[in-house]
Amino acid sequence: MPKYRLIFSLIVLSFAFINTKAQQDKTKTNPPIYIAFHWHMHQPIYMPYENINTTANSGAYSYNIYDIFNQRVGPYTSWPKDAVQKGITANLPHLGAQVSLSGSLVENLNNLAAVGACNGSFNTWKNSWTYITGQKTSLNNPRLDLVSFGYHHPLMGLIENSDIRKQIQEHKQLFATNFPAYTYSKGIFPPENAFSERMIPALKDEGLQWVMVDNFNFDRAADGCPTGDASGVLRPNKADIINPNPDDWKSLNGLWMPMATSMQWGHQPHYVQYVNPATGEIKKMIAVPTSRYLGNEDGRGGFGALNYETVMSQMESYNTDSDHPMLIILHHDGDNYGGGSEGYYGGNFQGFVDWLQANPTRFVCTTVQDYVDMFPPATDDVIHVQDGSWVGADSGDPEFKKWNGDPGTYLGTTPNYSPDRNSWGIVTAAKNIVQTAEQINPASAYTTQAWHYYLNSQTSCYWYWDGTEMWDSHPARACNLAVAQALNVVTSGADLTPPTIYIPQREPYNPGAIEWGTTVMPKDFTVWTSVFDYHNLTSVKLKYRIDTDGVNDLATTINETYAGGTGVGTWQELTMNATVQASITNPVPTYKADQYSAVIAGQESVLIDYYVEAVDGQGNTAKSDIQHVWVGDGSGGGPNPGSVSWAPEEPNWLEYITISCSYATAATKLHWGVNYSGSTWITPIASYRPLNTVVVGTAVETPFTDPDSDGNFTVVLGPFTDAGQVVNSVAFVIHDGDEWDSNNGADYHITINNDPGDEPVGANKTVSMLVNQNYSFSQADFYFNSGIGATFAGIEIVAAETAGDLEYSNIDVTDGSLCADVSYLVFKPVIGETGNPYSSFTFRVKDSNGVLSLATYTMTVVVTSPNPTSGNASVNINKNETFTFGNSNFSFSSPNSASFAGISLLSLPEKGTLNYNGAAAEINIDYLDPELLTYTPISDETGIPYTSFDFKVKDSNGLYSLSTYHITINVLGT
Secondary structure: OOOOOOOOOOOOOOOEOOOOHHHHHHHHOOOOEEEEEEEEEOOOOOOOOOOHHHHHHHOOOOOOHHHHHHOOHHHHOOHHHHHHHHHHHOOOOOOOEEEEEOHHHHHHHHHHHHHOOHHHOOOOOHHHHHHHHOOEOOOOOEOEEEOEOOOOOEOHHHOOHHHHHHHHHHHHHHHHHHOOOOOOOOEEOOHHHOEOHHHHHHHHHOOOOEEEEEOHHHHOOEOOOOOOHHHOOOOOOHHHOOEOOOOOEEOOOOOOOOOOEEOOHHHOOEEEEEEOOOOOOEEEEEEEEEOHHHHHHHOOOOEOOEOHHHHHHHHHHHOOOOOOOOEEEEEEEOOOHHHHOHHHHOHHHHHHHHHHHHOOOOEEEOOHHHHHHHOOOOOOOEOOOOOEOOOOOOOOOOOOHHHOOOOEOOOOOOOOEOHHHHHHHHHHHHHHHHHHHHHHOOOOHHHHHHHHHHHHHOEOHHHHOOOOOOHHHHHHHHHHHHHHHHHHHHOOOOOOOOOEEOOOEEEOOOOOOEOOOOOEOOOOEEEEEEEEOOOOEEEEEEEEEEEOOOOOOOOOOHHHOOOOOOOEOOOEEEEOEEEOOOOOOOOOOOOOOEEEEEEEOOOOOEEEEEEEEEEEOOOOEEEOOOEEEEEOOOOOOOOOOOOEEEEOOOOEOOOOEEEEEOOOOOOOEEEEEEEEEOOEEEOOOHHHOOOOOEEEOOEEEEEOEOOOOOOOEEEEEOOOOOOOOOOOEEEEEEEEOOEEEOOOOOOEEEEOEOOOOOOOEOOEEEEEEEOOOOEEOOHHHOOOEOOOOOOEEEEEEEEOOOOOEEEEOOEEOOOOOEEOOHHHEEEEOOOOOOEEEEEEEEEEEEEOOOOEOOOOEEEEEEEEOOOOEOOOEEEEEEOOOOEEOOHHHOOOEOOOOOOEEEEEEOOOOOOOEEEEOOEEOOOOOEEOOHHHEEEEOOOOOOEEEEEEEEEEEEEOOOOEOOOOEEEEEEEEOO
């Protein structure tokens, strides 16, 4: 027991203890954060297979194709070179960038240059690229790395390895011709940043060492990853969640980041591997994470659009591994929107270079190859990543839904039709015929030309623009050209080519578990694919087996091979049934594969391995890769384990305890008690119960409050200083509707130290102020507690302010400054600047005995404009239903305590109908009552995401939000 037990009044519960002295000292020695860029450039073959000039002059499209190129002269010629040159001039040894130039873009630019199109803007387009790729970093790597890519921008996660290799080989050959002095890159940016571990053998066989993977797909395969509808992506399947919890989840302020992400582990390269299912051979390569939300924000305009200092400084304390420092890759289109502007490559990039020079020990710009050469991951650092792409198209859906859309009603189609599935059926058939020609006579000019057309058919743009212009017909058009060539060969020899199988898909993705909201999907699931053989098919079967312990351990390969072994059951098989649906394309395809499906039924709470086997009339057999699915128990499952934490981890009776839960919502409750003995809890007395706490039996329940800076909902308990109840321990579980997280039946326990040292304690604090005003601190801003009855005697500054000006008695504070009377402490932001957070400083509290706290605390300063703020959001709508909005769909906050006064629309949904009070909504009109706003999707259509619109919020003072916000609409197939 302490020497003195004092009674203290309840103090504001927003204070929270986080850092310890040891943690702060460690942060001081952290390595710099490394920053890299990837700028993606692409234009497709607009009409398979025409010269771009022929198509542009034909009027086939409703817009001027030349204008597309006229608007991108800078990105396609000199701007990337100009940006990198700024770093060379500044003598920054590692600064550079990565660029992906698709083969079709290079082909188009050469064809434009050949006739002097676009006013001759591209006549010398290669000069800048040739120059800047010849400039070297201090490690003798290219300052601008033209990374590997698929010639025609194929969605590599959905095509076979032989096709991936052909796409890369064609790209290599084109680069050897156009940039003969350039040594082909050791890394690849897959089109759409879409990656699956199935791709590894093809990438490795083409000599590549590393692949860029969106770090969202690192996170989703890790235990404890925060998930939810705000991500825009359905929940991960439990079969993918096999990486340990990195326990470094944080949601950053100052950018759109709807879900907390892994700070360190998710920004470090790791190895990923593929196991050959037939032989067990393992192939590994380095997965280099691209930073999903920072990259997306950088694409709005670069330095300034993304506040590098405000955002990245929040990550510094997590950067503790000097052997593998954090790498932030800002990846986005380099020829679209703000990321393709002159300002991005010009003044904004110069601002970035200036910022680097001002912070040389904190941030370093690097090329990826320099980073990998300096900080290679350990060879045994192997992780699993979920399938998926970057945020821009389908939010990174693990099924690649933007290019693999479900049946529905699309413009110009019949009901229950999927243009995407139709195109994959056509490509599957053409692949088999072209592959057969390759097997019979690879040297034939017909075979070579067949591949030329066939690879064009895989252009992912042709899948992207469903229902618009003639895009949906382009795979059929290209495949018909390919098949016409290949048929000249396939009848001239014996067919030894096995059937072709499209990557098997399943529906639902999360059988027996939740995909969106709270709806539990059926446990029985359908596996479907397209299968084709030029001569005939005699058998298509679905093979599956049950894992015995429910875990696909990365340390073993039993689940990855057909042979299996101890730990998995024997293969069972189901006959897959064929269905035929006519193509709605112009032209119709010469050949198209049938769709085959089978249902795995009667399973629950099991891990299942499965693959498809097809046999043709000549006895040739094909097997797909093995895939894995966890089938839930139909209850919806529980939250992710490891998502609950508290700080400080070993609190004493004087301190606030912040309990954080990454999966909580505003409806989640902390069910808690004190002084537990086994399963018996004592009810905390009234003075210990936060606002809105209710008694439930011998426990109490406290609602979680708004998310903290890490994106986690929180409850703050303590300090336990009431002499009427001495608290030795706290026990709690998480209660959310019908779900309970009891820490796997063990409950969560916190031990309270009732006999700490004599040192005082404080707490972290956040203060807010309006732009162009100063903030004068008071003693109320600094929580103070002492177990020996000492009183508050000021603070010691540990680390001075990170921005703005902090003064004590009109003198700038420095590290180590003593501030005995905090009423003389004033913070002054730079005129016109705002930020959330804007600045921070760290301090220790001092008591009347001259003793400083052991722990260091952080004072965070938020500087806001008087304008209101809102946030991006998403809504889920069932197919064929009308959704009525409400105020809750448009979050609202005002620094002036103004009230919500409606929204102003900045854009309208691209499809469906948005009405206000029964009439069609219009842009730039104020709508005062969101409850009169309704949205109706097109009949029978679904999509995740389906469409979206932009808005600003308005307050009662007539002020609008400075930022534009985004409502994503998901239409579910129920």
